[in-house]
Amino acid sequence: MPPSDIQEQLVKHLTDMHAIEVQAEAQMKAAPKMAGTEELARIYEQHERETEEHKRLVDERLEALGQSPSKLKDVVAGAGAVPFILFAKSQPDTPGKLATHALSYEHMEQAGYEILIREAERAGDEETREIARRIRDQEIAMAERIESHFDETVEASLRDQSPDDLEEQLVKYLADAHAIESQAIGLLQGGEKIIGEGELAKAMSDHLDETRSHQASVESRLEALGGSPNKLKDAGLRLGALNWGGFFKAQPDTPAKLAAFAYAFEFLEVGAYEQLRRVAARAGDSETERIASAILTDERAAAATIAAHWDDAVDATLDTRGIAATR
Ligand SMILES: [Fe+2]
Ligand SMILES: [Fe+2]
Ligand SMILES: [Fe+2]
Incomplete structure (x- = not known):
């Protein structure tokens, strides 16, 4: 059933963000192996740790809003986040494609939090707004780090290709x-x-x-x-x-x-x-x-x-x- 009030909408969106972070974590675990350079591998590893923190913060807000962690498990596969999850499951085959995919995914997360910030504002939920802003800023920073390495990813991709x-x-x-x-x-x-x-x-x-x-x-x-x-x-x-x-x-x-x-x-x-x-x-x-x-x-x-x-x-x-x- 679609949410019928702003609180329900907020919970639903937090649940989507939980699912997005779960997928982000899986991606960040896989990414260093095909990063193309050691520095990029470190960047992905560092963001894996940030991503764990994002998931924890989102889960805390969900609990504060009365959602039990066991319920969360069921909704991970829920319909709301399906396009995001399908995207997350893709497996890029060169460092350049990985960087492109990761760049896009960070901006998907950013967008998710931009929306959460605004829904929290409309719901008068100051805590949720605050954590959403904090996480959003980290997603933007990660996107910027990826963007600053395209020379290296192109180099690495061409090196490996026939x-x-x-x-x-x-x-x-x-x-x-x-x-x-x-x-x-x-x-x-x-x-x-x-x-x-x-x-x-x-x-x-x-x-x-x-x-x-x-x-x-x-x-x-x-x-x-x-x-x-x-x-x-x-x-x-x-x-x-x-x-x-x-x-x-x-x-x-x-x-x-x-x-x-x-x-x-x-x-x-x-x-x-x-x-x-x-x-x-x-x-x-x-x-x-x-x-x-x-x-x-x-x-x-x-x-x-x-x-x-x-x-x-x-x-x-x-x-x-x-x-x-x-x-
Ligand atoms: Fe995140
Ligand atoms: Fe376009
Ligand atoms: Fe991220």
Whole structure:
């Protein structure tokens, strides 16, 4: 049953955050083994410890709100967090993909806490608001650490890969970018039903137009490099193999979750284009480098626009459910 008041909504969202942290912990345990560099391995290990603390803090708030730990176990597999969990279970196969995935996941967590902060405000729950802010700041800091290591992850990814022909690698990165844009189009189109009207809806619809033009730019570079439509199809399949597929199977069901999901997705794109840009530079393909940089600017702007509307997304979610704020 959907929550019927702000307290229930808060408990439900805390429960989702619990599930997200459980998955984050599993990921952070697995990440150091394929981090690509020792420093990154340490960064993931350090965040595993932070993640344990996040889970503990979330659980404490749940208990304070009358939820027993045994009940929590049952809801971990609950429907609310399904898209997040499917995403978390994916297993990236290069240091670069791992970094991209981790970057996106940290921003998913950030978004989850942005929403929690605002729901706690509306419920007048000062303690929950405070821990949500504290954890949010750590998720942002972790995302920034990942972002500052893309040179190293690209280096490590190319080192391990065959073929060692850079141009062939570049075609693979372009094909992945093409596949990601296809998924972005699907996500934004599907979101139109959920997001309603208003500024956030407008921003997403504008970004859908942009996304189509990104895909066209990527396609033109693929053609210039001799990537056939056949290869594009392969990339679509390979996307499943990277297991980013899970990200897209489940549709978020509220404006707040859609916004969180779309926000995290922008950073999946950011990670992909940060790498594409570097691989293109190494291959001496300045046109692809230019296109990747231009698209990056759009993806970051789209993320910033979503982030400017957390309040709207939360209000729209409470509205749809007929939930009034406590104050
Ligand atoms: Fe966390
Ligand atoms: Fe995190
Ligand atoms: Fe995008």
